[in-house]
């Protein structure tokens with residue numbers, strides 16, 4: 001089977017005059033953790049709904065596990081687990097009872113259902129809470145039960161919509177670790193839709209940035225960072241002090257010129273006693289040496305690497321409105 005487990009070609013969805021998803025081309029590889037990022041209304045849910053066969057595309061192709069989701073939505077649903085942002089359970093039943101109920105819907109025998117449910121509750125860290133009523137579960141526990149629920153049918157792909165919403169930081173960390181572990185150990189493909197850039201950055205192999213129904217960027221974070229901040233992948237900030245105030249201006253100008261002439265430096269900005277130096281690679285050590293050799297005191301040095309928040313921010317500068325059908 002192809003390594004491309006999700007394939008979208010020219011996928012488009014129009015709601016009247018609004019183009020909710022606009023000519024989307026994307027492939028996701030088997031075993032990959034892919035982050036779908038974008039503000040409210042960017043088209044993420046509509047794309048997920050088309051992948052699951054819940055909404056028919058206006059144009060284009062959507063294939064999941066080699067199956068056309070539009071033509072065979074039931075087959076796709078058998079192979080794909082979907083965890084919505086707020087999964088519903090029977091609150092007056094225990095975690096185990098909730099899972100058994102789902103397992104039976106999937107036409108497994110009682111013995112199989114019990115074994116699978118217990119194994120999964122253990123897997124998601126709910127072994128000790130399996131006899132507790134789901135209504136008494138915390139938000140984090142509910143999401144973990146939701147994950148067990150999604151995994152019960154042994155999917156090849158899981159789609160998680162804002163899975164960490166409302167979970168406390170340690171719960172988030174555990175949940176994300178679990179996702180990575182499951183993906184790596186079982187070759188599970190994960191599609192994670194989220195607004196939480198830091199979380200996406202921590203776990204996703206690649207990300208797609210959606211704005212106004214269009215996929216504006218797609219790749220791993222170092223690649224996106226290189227594309228957007230050409231020649232400026234690192235910014236090093238240096239705090240300086242001039243030992244002799246009478247020579248401060250001359251020393252400042254000389255240092256600025258030396259830095260500009262240094263190979264690998266693409267920009268130098270000076271604000272008061274701070275130098276902001278853009279470079280194509282990590283030049284922290286060399287910059288420290290240059291400043292000290294110029295007989296200028298170095299008061300601090302900090303290195304900033306562009307992260308997903310900078311990348312995301314940069315895409316928003318381009319505007320975010322949906323196109324309208326003419």
Ligand SMILES: Nc1ncnc2c1ncn2[C@@H]1O[C@H](COP(=O)(O)OP(=O)(O)OP(=O)(O)O)[C@@H](O)[C@H]1O
Pocket residue numbers: 015018020038039040041042043044045046047322
């Ligand atoms: N059934 C519908 N009828 C009309 N317009 C819709 C419908 N569903 C979605 N839209 C519109 O399509 C656009 C994309 O919505 P979508 O829900 O896919 O965005 P999203 O990125 O998932 O946002 P969120 O993060 O808020 O879930 C929005 O402008 C939305 O109002």
